[in-house]
Amino acid sequence: MQGKLTEIRYEIPEHRSSLEVMMNYQSFLKENEFDIQFTCSDSACLKGNVRDPYVLGQLIDARNGVSTSYFDHARYLLASADRSGAPVYVAVITGEDKERTTAFVRVVETKAAELDKIKLVTAGEMKQAMDRAGRVQLYGIQFDFDKATIRQESRPTLAEIAKVMSENPGLNLEIVGHTDDKGKDAYNLALSNRRAASVVSDLQESFGVAGSRLTSRGAGMSQPLVPNDTDTNRAKNRRVELIVK
Incomplete structure (x- = not known):
């Protein structure tokens, strides 16, 4: 899934508390049909021994040149909304x-995959690739942004996987999740693990594939097909791979 990132930082011209400003944002987002996913304030936003609010500002508003902007208070909100199948996130x-009161807003506008440009790989084509190379790369399984939740438009590809397994009862598969190079290694590895496991669960629960025939693992960004040097190449590296066991 592709997206657009917008970041805005500004000081409130007349002095208003950070709580008042945050409540105004929360009301505005609710009025515009956003769901509030998470809120916190001050030390409740932090774990461990670090309790100073300004640390939250350093983590989220990292490019702010004024290190004391969040010194007395720091409040955080995350909201999301679905816009024609493409989620929008506001932090x-x-x-x-x-x-002085500061506000920093980050908006991620995702773009739903252009499914007409993603060729559906049929069960027959999957089997041919498996016979030839022992594996097949799939791009028709889409996930919610930064999550392991499988999107509805993935159903045709999942149905073809179930079909190839039904037609070949001796076939066992390992489902492998792959990411591009955006983000940290450990995070991408964990995300790809969860996504691969979600595919296995969906094949079992929605399509009746026996769990004994499926395993899953994540490879993160460790096995790119092409260099991660353009958005097009990164899209090629974000994939689900079926490997014959």
Whole structure:
């Protein structure tokens, strides 16, 4: 899934508390049909021994040149909305430093996959690739942004996987998730593990494939097909792979 990132930072011209500013954002988002996914304030946003609010500002508003913007208070909100099958995410952090209040807003507008450009790989084509190379790369399984939730448009590809297994009762598969190079290694590995496991669960629960015939693992960004140097190439590396066991 592709997307657009917008970031805005500004100081509130008249002094208003970070709580008041955050409540205004929350009301605005709800009025525009956003679901509030998570909120926190000050030390409740942090774990471990680090309890100072300004640390949250350093983590989220990392390019802010004023290190004290979140010194007295820091409040965070994450909201999401579905816009014609393409989720939009809004993250807001507000902070106080004496008489100054700062707001930083990050908006991620995702773009649903252009499914007419993704060729459906049929069960017959999957079997041919498996006979030839022992594996097949699939791009028709789509997930929610930064999650392991399988999107509805993935159903045709999942149905073809179930079909090839039904037609070949001796076939056992390993489902492998792959990501591009955006993000940290450990995070991408964990995400790809969860996504591969979601595919296995869906094949079992929705299509009746026996769990004994399926295993899953994530490869993260470790096995790119092409260099991760363009958006087009990154899209080629984001895939689900079926490997014959």
